[in-house]
Amino acid sequence: MPELLEQDLHPTFSLLYSAQQITRAKAVEFIFTPSPNFLLHNQISFIENHIDSGAKAIYTDGSKTDEGTCSASCIFENYGIIASWQGKLDRSNSVFEAEILAIRMAIEAASSLHRPIKIWTDSLSSLMAILNPKSHHSMVQEIQTLLLSHKHIHLRWLKAHVGYLGNECANQLAKEAITKGDPFLLPKPFSYLKSEIKSAALNIWQDNWDNGETGRSTHDIVPRV
Numbered sequence: 001m002p003e004l005l006e007q008d009l010h011p012t013f014s015l016l017y018s019a020q021q022i023t024r025a026k027a028v029e030f031i032f033t034p035s036p037n038f039l040l041h042n043q044i045s046f047i048e049n050h051i052d053s054g055a056k057a058i059y060t061d062g063s064k065t066d067e068g069t070c071s072a073s074c075i076f077e078n079y080g081i082i083a084s085w086q087g088k089l090d091r092s093n094s095v096f097e098a099e100i101l102a103i104r105m106a107i108e109a110a111s112s113l114h115r116p117i118k119i120w121t122d123s124l125s126s127l128m129a130i131l132n133p134k135s136h137h138s139m140v141q142e143i144q145t146l147l148l149s150h151k152h153i154h155l156r157w158l159k160a161h162v163g164y165l166g167n168e169c170a171n172q173l174a175k176e177a178i179t180k181g182d183p184f185l186l187p188k189p190f191s192y193l194k195s196e197i198k199s200a201a202l203n204i205w206q207d208n209w210d211n212g213e214t215g216r217s218t219h220d221i222v223p224r225v
Contacts, residue, residue: 059170062098072175075107076166088181099123122160
C-alpha cells in the first residue's frame with residue numbers, strides 16, 4: 001500500500017494512536033476512523049486504560065510459530081483464571097485468524113454473563129477489522145453480529161508483554177495450545193491458497209521444462225524456471 005503520513009490520517013485517529021501504534025497500523029490492509037454512526041463504535045476502544053484491578057475480564061491471544069497456529073482466551077477474576085479455552089488451528093492459518101478466533105470464543109463466553117464485561121486483546125489489526133463495516137471476513141462479520149446483540153460486551157486494546165497478568169496468562173495459554181488445544185478447523189486463508197496454486201503451477205512448468213523436446217541447450221544453461 002502507498003506510504004501514509006500521520007497528517008494524512010483522520011485527526012481523530014491521530015489523537016488515539018502514538019507514532020509507534022500508527023506505524024503498526026500501517027501494516028494492516030486498511031487504516032480508517034469508523035463513522036460514529038457505525039453501531040459498534042461505542043463498544044470498541046483503542047485507548048489503553050487497562051488496570052490490573054482483579055475485576056472479572058476476559059483476555060485473548062493468538063500465536064503462530066514453527067510448531068503451529070494456536071488460539072486461547074481466559075476469564076480472569078481476582079487475579080486468577082476461572083475458565084479458559086484453547087484451540088489448535090491448521091498450520092496454514094494465520095496469526096490474524098488465531099487472534100480473531102480467540103475474540104470470537106471470548107464473546108461467546110461473555111454473552112452468558114448478562115453484565116458489562118471487557119474483553120482485552122493486544123491485536124490492533126483484529127479490532128480494526130471488527131470496526132470495518134465493509135469487512136468480508138466471515139468470522140469478523142459473525143463477531144460484529146454478536147456484539148450488536150450483546151451490548152454489555154466491550155472490546156479493548158492493551159499493549160502486549162508489559163506485565164499485565166491476564167494478558168500474559170492468555171499468551172501462555174496460546175503457546176501451550178500447541179499440545180493442549182482442541183483441534184479447530186477454519187477455511188484455508190486466501191494467501192495460503194494463492195501460494196499453493198503458484199507452487200503447483202511452477203511445478204508443472206518445471207516438469208514441462210525438464211522433459212520437453214525443445215530448448216535443451218538453453219535448459220542446460222538455465223535448468224530452473
